[in-house]
Amino acid sequence: MFKRSTPILASFNEAQTIAFYTQQLGFAFCTNNNGYLIFERDGINVHLFRCNDPEAGRNMGCYIYVTDIETLYREYQALNLIHxxxxxxxxxxxxxxxxxxxxxxxxxxxxxxKPVDEAGA
Structure with missing residues (x-):
């Protein structure tokens, strides 16, 4: 029944968010609808809403399931993005x-x- 899900997360600064998502995470910027930002990468969409209250935007996040996780990890590791x-x-x-x-x-x-035996962990 379910086909996909799109996270909607907080954004505290439009310009910085657009720069981070496009230049660091590799997403394409799709639109800015009065502070509501939409990005896309490989068919995955991420939406961000304008949030002026840091408390209201705390503890937000999501899972994104990927293929070739090692390549993506190396890409983000080279940019020093790994938590x-x-x-x-x-x-x-x-x-x-x-x-x-x-x-x-x-x-x-x-x-x-992927199951552990396929993932090689």
Whole structure:
């Protein structure tokens, strides 16, 4: 029944968010509708809403499931984007994942959900 999901996260500064998502995370900027930002990469959309209250935007994040996680990890590692507590690793719940925090404090977990025997962990 379900086909896809789109995270809607907080943005505290439009210009900085656009720069971070396009120049650092490699997303294409699609639109700015009065502070509501939309980005896309490989068919995955991320939306961000204008938020002026840091408390209202706390603790936001999402999982993005990817293929070829090693390549993406190296791409973000070269840009020094990997969260200090989020290196690529096999998690007890069966996902190989790593974490990146954007310029607004939103956390992204990039995960490869292949079975352990296929993922080579």
């Amino acid at each position: 200090p507590n989020g290196p690529l690793q096999m998690m007890p719940w069966g996902l190989r994942q790593f974490a990146v925090v954007d310029n607004n404090g939103n956390i992204f977990y990039f995960a490869d959900d």
